[in-house]
Amino acid sequence: MKRFKQIAVSLAVLVALLSIYLFWPGQPLKVTIPEGAGAGQVASVLKRDGVIFSATWFKALVKLTGTGKKIMPGEYSMRERMSAEEALWRLTHSVYVSSIRVVIPEGWRMEQIAERLEANGVTPAAKFLELARAQKMEGYLFPSTYNLKKNTPPQEVINLLKLEFERQTAPLFSKGFPDKLDERKALIIASIVEREAVDDSERPLIAAVYINRYRLGMALEADPTVQYALGYWKKGLTLKDLKYKSPYNTYAVGGLPPGPICNPGYSSIAAAMAPANLDALYFVADRKGKHIFNANFKEHLKAKKRVEQAAKAEQQ
Numbered sequence: 001m002k003r004f005k006q007i008a009v010s011l012a013v014l015v016a017l018l019s020i021y022l023f024w025p026g027q028p029l030k031v032t033i034p035e036g037a038g039a040g041q042v043a044s045v046l047k048r049d050g051v052i053f054s055a056t057w058f059k060a061l062v063k064l065t066g067t068g069k070k071i072m073p074g075e076y077s078m079r080e081r082m083s084a085e086e087a088l089w090r091l092t093h094s095v096y097v098s099s100i101r102v103v104i105p106e107g108w109r110m111e112q113i114a115e116r117l118e119a120n121g122v123t124p125a126a127k128f129l130e131l132a133r134a135q136k137m138e139g140y141l142f143p144s145t146y147n148l149k150k151n152t153p154p155q156e157v158i159n160l161l162k163l164e165f166e167r168q169t170a171p172l173f174s175k176g177f178p179d180k181l182d183e184r185k186a187l188i189i190a191s192i193v194e195r196e197a198v199d200d201s202e203r204p205l206i207a208a209v210y211i212n213r214y215r216l217g218m219a220l221e222a223d224p225t226v227q228y229a230l231g232y233w234k235k236g237l238t239l240k241d242l243k244y245k246s247p248y249n250t251y252a253v254g255g256l257p258p259g260p261i262c263n264p265g266y267s268s269i270a271a272a273m274a275p276a277n278l279d280a281l282y283f284v285a286d287r288k289g290k291h292i293f294n295a296n297f298k299e300h301l302k303a304k305k306r307v308e309q310a311a312k313a314e315q316q
Contacts, residue, residue, distance in 0.1 A: 026050075026079040026080025026081040026082065027079060027080050028077065028078075028079050029049055029050070029051060029077075029078045029079055029080060030075055030076070030077065030078070031045060031046065031049050031051060031075070031076050031078045032045075032074070032075050032076075033045060033071065033072070033073050033074060033075075033076065033091065034073055036073070037071070037073065038068065039058075039059050039062040039063070039068045039071070040055075040059055042058075042062075042071055042091070043055035043056075043058040043059045043062075046058060046078075046087055049078070050080045050081070051078045051079070051080065051081075051082050051087055052082060052083075052084050052087055053081070053084075054084065057084050058084040058087065058088065061084050061085065061088055062088065065088070067088060067092045069163060069166075069167065070091075070092040070163075070167065071088075071091045071092060072091075072160055072163075073156070074149055074152075075149070076090055076091060077090070078090065093147065099147040099148060099149060100120050100121065100122060100147070100148050100149070100150060101145065101146075101147055102116060102117065102120050102122060102145070102146050102147075102148050103116075103145050103146075104116070104141065104142075104143045104144060104145075104146065104161070104263070105143055106143040106194055106263070106264060106265030106267075106268070107143070107194040107195055107262045107263070107264065107265070108143065108262060108263055109138065109228065109261070109262050109263070110129060110132045110133070110137060110138050110141060110263070111129060113128075113141055113161075113263070114126075114128045114129045114132070117148075117157060120148075121150045121151070122148045122149070122150060122151075122152055122157060123151070123152050123153065123154045123156075123157050124154065127154045128154040128157065128158070131154050131155055131158060132154075132158055135158065136259060137158060137161075137162065138191075138259055138260050138261070138262070138263065139187045139188070139190075139191055139259060139260025139262070139263055139264065140161070140162050140165045140187075140260075140263070141158070141161040141162070141165070141263045142161050142162070142164040142165035142168055142263065142265075143263055143264075143265045144164055146160065146161075146164075148160075168266055168269075169266075169269055172269060172270055172273045173186075173273070175273070177273070178211060178272075178273065178274075178275060179215070180211075180214065180215050181211070181272070184259075185214075185256060186269070186272045186273055187260050187264070187269065187272070188256045188257060188259060188260050188261075189207055189210050189211060189214075189256075189272040190207070190260070190264040190268040190269040190271065190272040191224075191260035191261045191262045191263070191264045191268070192206075192210055192220070192222045192224055192225065192261060193206050193207050193210070193264065193268040193271050193272060194262055194263075194264035194265060194268040195224035195227070195233075195261065195262055196222065196223075196224060197268065197271075198289045198290070199289055199290050200267055202290060202291060203267055203268055203270075203271035204271040204274060204275050204276040205275075205276045205278055205280070205283070205291070205293055206271070206283065206291070207268075207271040207272045207275040207276070208275035208276040208277070208278040208280065209278070209280050209281060209282070209283055209293065210222065211272075211275050212278075212279065212280065212281055213281055214255070214256060216281075217254065217255075218254075218281065219250060219251065219253075219254050220250035220255075220256070221250055221251050222250050223237055224261055224262075225248050225249060225250040225251075225257050225261055226241055226242060226244060226248075226249050226250075226251060227261075228248050228257075228261035228262070229244055229246035229248040229249045230244060248261065278293065279295045280293040280294055280295050281294075281295055281297075281300075282294045282295075282297060282300035283300075284300065284303050284304045284307055285307070286307055287307060287310070287311055292307070
């Protein structure tokens with residue numbers, strides 16, 4: 001009986017000590033993940049700094065979750081004796097030391113993104129724009145909510161936004177492209193849809209109209225392309241605006257513009273990849289947040305007239 005009590009006490013002490021070690025909050029740590037580090041190197045850094053118990057399990061977890069490409073370089077806020085699961089979550093959700101939450105809305109052009117990044121102290125707008133333009137990043141700076149570090153090199157920010165674009169679009173693009181479209185053309189269509197659509201349910205319908213026009217060799221005549229050519233999102237375009245000379249003005253030139261006119265979100269890209277089965281070539285805003293679609297030009301003109309008459313009646 002005495003020996004049994006000694007064993008029981010020893011086990012209780014061992015469990016208590018193990019519980020303290022495992023569950024007592026560890027000391028806060030700052031961990032730096034170097035540029036270009038793969039899962040193996042990241043695991044070694046975390047094990048060396050006392051963040052995780054097993055580098056092998058961390059690497060296996062990264063492989064199981066397919067999150068290797070989401071781990072970005074930078075300084076992260078960690079603590080001693082974390083679970084591999086929590087450490088990976090922090091790395092893939094950009095829990096940086098002194099991170100800044102920055103929202104990039106769908107449909108913004110790169111100038112707007114650059115201004116927001118600079119306003120939040122993330123990176124200089126001028127240098128970001130210079131690099132983004134040189135690399136033709138319009139359309140590839142994926143709209144999302146990011147946790148970013150202050151004073152981040154602009155190229156690092158571009159890489160992060162582009163990486164998120166690739167992560168989000170890979171499942172869509174892997175299915176193949178609609179007839180006469182490739183990745184670049186689909187993204188151009190998606191960017192126009194993003195600026196045109198108000199109601200999410202209409203994105204595939206609007207995509208169908210522009211794809212139908214493109215396939216028939218018709219001018220797209222998309223107002224957002226004129227706004228992009230003018231350099232800002234001007235409301236109430238005039239006849240003079242529609243004649244503005246620019247390869248992006250789809251009233252003045254045929255075919256698709258040279259590149260995307262904004263950075264579209266997932267829904268618009270998905271719409272361009274899977275447009276509605278619709279033969280419409282025209283649509284007009286009904287002034288209630290939706291559009292009226294027609295395949296026949298005369299019917300389109302009638303729809304426009306009805307909308308204009310309804311607007312005049314409301315003003316009386």
